[in-house]
Each structure stands twice: as C-alpha cells, then as structure tokens.
Amino acid sequence: MNAITQPFLEVAGLHVRYGELVALRDVSLTVAEGEVVCIIGPNGAGKSTLLAAIAGGIAPGKGTIRFQGRNLADLPAERIARLGLSLVPEGRHIFGTLTVEENLLIGASRRADRRAIADDLDRVFDYFGPLRQRRTYPAGRLSGGEQQMLAIGRALMTRAPMILVDEPSLGLAPKIIDQIYKILLDLRLREKLTLLINEQSSHRILKHADRIYVLRAGQIRLQGTAEQLADGHAIKEAYFGFHEQQAAAG
Amino acid sequence: MQGFLQNVIDALSLGSIYALVALGIGLLFGILRLINFAQGDYITIGCYALIVPSTDVTARMLIGAWSWPLLIPAICLIVIVAALLTDALIFRPLRRASSPTLMIASFAVSYIIQNGILMIYGSRPKAVNLWSELNTQIQIGGLRLPLLQIVTIVVTLALMTALTLFLKQTRLGMQMRASAEDFRMAQYLGVRGNVVIGLAFAISGMLAAVVSFLYLTQSGSLSHVMGVPLALYAFVAVVIGGMGSLVGSVAGGFLVGIIVTFLQAYLPQDLRGFRDAFAFGVVILMLLLRPAGLIQNKNAIERV
C-alpha cells in the first residue's frame, strides 16, 4: 500500500458505549481505495457495532471517522450514505413489502441520473439472474440467498465508492456465498469499489481479503495483510485470545 | 330493506371517516413509531378554522362563508401547516425517542391544542351549518339514499386512490413506503428522513382536513373535544387492522365503522352505552392474540 496515499476510510481511537457497557475501545483501522479489508472476530466482539458506527447508525463516544478526508462522526446515516458510503447490514433488511425492483430503485435514492439508474438496474439484473426473474415479486417472498443478493444489489445501486458489508455469509449456502464474493471482487476490479467486510469464516477471508483485522471484545487484536497471516495461526490466536488465557492461567 | 340499506350506507360512511383518520395515524406510526393522539385535534383545528374566533355561543362563519373552491384549499392548508408545526416544534426534537415517549408527547400536543381552542373559542359547543344542503336524500333507482353519506364514501375512495397512486407510482411515495417499513435502513440508503416525515405529516394533515369537512357537515356542531372520539376509534381501527400497515389501517377503519353502526342499530337499548367498552376490549384481545393485526402482512416485519 502506498504510504503517501491518503486512506479512503480512516478510523482512529473509536470508542462506543451502550450505557455502562463498552462495545468498542480505542479501535483504529484504515482502508485504502480499491482495497478489500475484512474484519473477523467472535460473536459480540463489536463487529456490527463498528460498521454501524462508521455508517452513522450509532453515535461514537470518542474518536474520529474520516472518509475521503471528511469527518463522519456526527453526521446522520442518510448524510453519510449520500457522501458515498453504503452499509449492507446483517440480516439483510430488505423492504419486504416493496418489489425486488423497487428495492433496487430505493438503493438509488441518493442519485438523480435517471438514465444511468435504469442502466445500473439492468447491470444488477445481469449479475444476479434470479433477481431479474423475480423483479415484480414482493421482496419478502425471496429465499435467504436471493435476499442477500438483493441487499448487495441494492448497495451496488447506490454507486457508492465504498460498501460496508456485515456478515454476508450468515445463513447462506456456500455456493451462493461464493457467487456473491465473486461479484463483489469483480466489481472491485472493474469499478474500483472499496470494501470493508465483517466475516466469520477465516478461510474465506484469507482467500479474498487484501488486509485483515481481528476484533475481539471491542478491541483490535491483530492486523496484517493476507500474505502475512496466510497460515491462519496468528488469526486463530487473536480470535480466541490464547495468549491472554495462557498468561492468566500461568 | 330500506332500513338495512340505510344501515349499510351509514356503516360505510362512518367507516370511511374512521378509515381516513386511521390512515393518518397509521402512516405516522409506520414511519415514526408515533401514535399520534393529536390526529383528532388536527380535525378540530380544521373545523374551528371555519368560524370567527370568539367565545360567543353562536358561531359566525369566517372561512366557512367562502365558496368551496376557496374554502377547501384554505382549510387544507391551515391544517397541514398545523400538523407540520407540531412536528417541527415537538416531534422533530424527539426523533430519537422511544415509542412510549412519543406517545406521551402526542398526548401533550393533543392537550395543548384542545385547551388552546378552548381558550380562543370558549368551552360551549357551537352549532355550525356547513353545506347542510347536502343533508338530503336522492333517488337512485327505486331507492332513497342519503346524499351526504354517499359523498363521504365517494370522496374517501377518491382520496385513497390518489394516495395509493402517489405511494406506488412516485419516487417519493416509494421512499415513504420503504421508510414506513424500515426507517433506519432507508436512511442507510440515503433516503432523506426529514423530507419523508414532513410529507407524512402533511398527508396526515390533509386527511384530517378532509375529515373535518365530512364530519362537520354531518354533525353540525363544534366542540373543543370533538376530535377525541374520532381519534380513539381510529386508534382501535389501527390496532385491529395491523399497526404499521396502511392497508390494515383503512380496513380497520371500515371494520370499526361497520361494527359501531350495527351495534348501534341492533343492540338492545340498555347495552348501547357499553359500545366503547366493547371496542376497547377487542383492542386488548387483538394485542394478546394477534398483535400483527387482522391483515396479516406476511411481507412486513412485525411492529408491536
């Protein structure tokens, strides 16, 4: 990574609390333009909180979040979305009472260029065939995998240069997950899409990510490139906290 | 036969009014999680705006004396502004508040509006004559039908058609539907929350204005608490029909209108007063047994 390039997304010293509970403590990470960065960690580590805080759904206590140089920390979610950062939350959150096509069009809410929107709609349908077949169905009737495709397609419709994806694999068949990743990475190449992804599976992360962060109990425990962490050993340790456990027991 | 038909038309007409009020409440609940008790008081504002402000027992028409192409838009405008004001002053600062807090706030708004009207116009009900020439019967086929009730039903259907077209065919309407289903997610996609909400209040205001015409023409009298029974029954309608579902609110409104009319017509005399108790008993039952409402919208996320 070119050290002189300003990071696309830069999170520094982020603290998030829920009342008495500290969800994130002093979290810092960077993402360069065109990178695929993955965050891995056990349940309750704060991965979803982190993405939600970046996207504007949660107010951070301390710390800065800069996107393309702009400070996001106090902006509302809709503002952040319009600035070009789109979140695909866990659980997909598609609009069940709207049709598939309407869901995708809502994704284009921040845009005004009708012609280009129609073209993009076509493009998304090219990527996700099953969605084209079901374009007039209420989205609530799609299967889990199709809904995830729809959620991703909707994020693509925003034409946001950066997309945050929270646990894309949850509850989906491996074949579908592969397909989704293939499309995301394809887009990263073709349109310089920048991705920040929460993942559960470490083998997928090693396969697809440029860089990796391990988050546990609200703190970053490990970071590195995919090559550096290729054997997975360090990741596993950071994920489960072996060193700390040994130190505490010993 | 005539009696029964009369009851059916009365039921549909009353149901239309409840449906319009319920729609206003359901719309705001879907988008904001706000149960707006003040919806009934928007109606009261629309009615009182017709007369000269004074505490006299006899009412003198002010806007009410204008011809209808001026009167209708004027009152609609006044009520819409009032609704937007309540949002700007009280509900917007509470954007992030919980649903029960919003409920209390709407209670406060309702209280303020009612007492404000009381202060300006006095506490005694006033008789008002608005388009009373509609209170006649017309002959269709061999049947005599009440004109006003027919007008009410027709106006309601027309308004709902217009609203449906707006929601389904326009970009803003689509954003509203998305917001009503999942407000946060819509924001994550760049939908402007305050625009959608402002629009929702404006539509609620307009619905309230229409109800004030239809209701006042029928009842002929003004009081500062006239909106309360409308809001209460509309609230029952929303719960029965399914909170957060617009179709449910409308269906609930018609259902309540039908039930109330037929109870009124066919209940024995001494039980009629307990109508309200019965209606709210049904509310509790619904909450316990079918909280998603009668219109099970499988595609929507459960709200309550």
Added chain:
Amino acid sequence: MNKAIAVLTQHRSPILLAAGVAVVVIVGVLSGVKPLQLSLTEMLIRMTIVVGLYVFVGNSGILSFGHIGFVCIGAYAAGWATADPSWKQLMLSGLPSFLQDEEYPFLVAQAGAMALPAVVALALGAAIMRLRGIGASIATFAFLMIIQSWYSNWDSVTAGASSLARLPTVVDPWIGLVFAVGAIAVAYLFQISRWGLMLRASRDDEVAAKASAVRVVRERLIAFVLSAAIVGAGGGLYAEFLGSMTVDQFFLEMTFVTLAMLVVGGIGSLSGAVVGVVVVTFVIEFLRTFEHGFSIDGVKLVLPSGSQEIGLGVVMALILILRPTGLTRGREIGAPHGARAPQPASRGFAIPGVEIPNAIHFDRPS
C-alpha cells in the same frame, strides 16, 4: 445509636422526601389559608397516585396510561362504602345490600379502595404483563377506556353520568400526608426488595429480561398489583375529599396531569415522582393565580382561562425534549454525587444487526 444513624443514612432518600413533604404541609397548614390547605390536600392525594404509578412504571419500564382507571375503581369503592345509605337506596339500586344499606368508617372504605383495584389489576395484569413495551402500554390505555365506558353506563351502581354524592369529606392535609408518606414508604420498600431489584434489573437489560421471561412477567405483575392498590387508595382519598364525584373526572385529563407530574420529576426514581408532584402543583397554582388576576403596582395581569392547562402541556413537552429523564434525572435525592442512571447509546430505532443491552424503554439516548 450508631446503628440507628447508619440505618437512617442508608435509607436517607425516602426519609428526606417524606420530611420535605411534611415540612411543606406543616407550613401550609400553619399559615391558616384555607384555599392553600385545600390545594395541599389535593397535592398529597395526587402524590399518592403518582407514587403508586411510579411503583409500576418506574420499576418495570413500561408506561401505563390506565392507572387512572384504578383510581376510579378505588374512588367508587370508597364511595359505595361511605355514602349516605338513604341516598344509596334511592340512587344506586344495583348495589348489593351490604354496601347499599350500610355506612362504613373511613379506614374500611380505604381498605376497599385498595383491595378492589388490586384484584382487578391481578386479573388484567395476568393477561397483559406478557406483552412487550408499547403493546402493554396500549393495553393499559384500552383499560382506561373500558373502565370509563363501563362505569359511565353502569347507572344502577355508579349513578352513571350523574354524581355519586353525599360522601363524608374527611380528608384533610394531615390524612393526606399520612397516606402520601405511607405511599412513599411502600414504594421505597418495594424497590429495595428482592422483587423490586429483579424487576429493575430486567428493565435495564432487555436481553436478560427475555431470557427469563416467566419470572419477569411475575415481577411485573407484583408491581402492577401493588401500584394499583396504592393509586386506588388515592382514589379513595379523592372520594372523601371532594364529597361527590363523577366518572369523567377520572379520565383523560387526570391521566395527563399525573403522567406529566411523573415525567417532569423523572420517571426513573421515587424522588422524581415526589418532586414532580410538588413542582407541577406549584406551576399550576402559579398559573391559576395569574388566571384570577394579579396586581403589580396597580397594573392587573390576567391570563386567559385555560392557561394552566396549556402551561402544563408546554412544560411537559419541554421536559420531554430537553430533559427526558426529568428534573431528578432518574436519580434519588441524596444519592451519591455523580451516580448516573443507565442511558442507552443508540440513536433510537433498532440498529440492524445489533443487539442493544441497557436500553430503557422510555428514556432518550444521551
């Protein structure tokens, strides 16, 4: 001696509240101003009601719009017990004879005013306490409507739309004080008891609350029944204070005023309930004085009638917006400085994919 001081210090909060209220009452009574004494008595009755309301709302986190229904039940229970039998035989033909033909002493009437609402609360609560937040609140609102409609039409027993009259007016500031302090004591004992603590824990941590759902329902029910009994006592006091009453006095207006008192003071603490009653009473009395006209330097200032109500509504709205945890911020008087009531951090609305602990149903995020 040291032990006594230690106990007093540990429980200083309710003691301070009771003492503060007592001082206000003593000063008011000694002043000899009759209207002031009437206002004070009404304030104490309302305090009983609001403290009772707090026992449920503050501990469970569930907003109730229906408690004035229990006040109504309590008031009429006391009325049935104490109204003049000859009047009852004439007007309330539907009353059972043990009520219709007898006149009971004040305390017996109060016992009934507490017992009947408690029984009703047990039945109602058994059904609705399992409902979540807003659903339970809506159900309590429906309950208020049902009681209103039912009692208004139950002519043979409640006199319907006319007044239940000829009641002895025995309630004076001292009796009011006894009941208000008693309510404070009971509320305090409950919130430090096992059930109270468990209920508050489930209020603050919804994840844990869902995990042990059955227990939570039972704790809520206990609080609900207890609070109904306390507000019922308030109703009984009202009956013996006013001397006559109608069903529509116990409806939306009273619901709003008592709720406003609790919100202004602070829903989350007992001190909030007490402080709220005192502050709102002062605001109302202040505005009432201006409504009647107030002369300064020969200039008469008069507020139009209805100012009290609007003033109260505005105060309520301002508190909700600016200080949603109320004047006491949900803390008890005398609590260690800096102790904060738990506040959720979310920007409202459920965050997709994120489970939020420590969320109080009715407080706004900081």
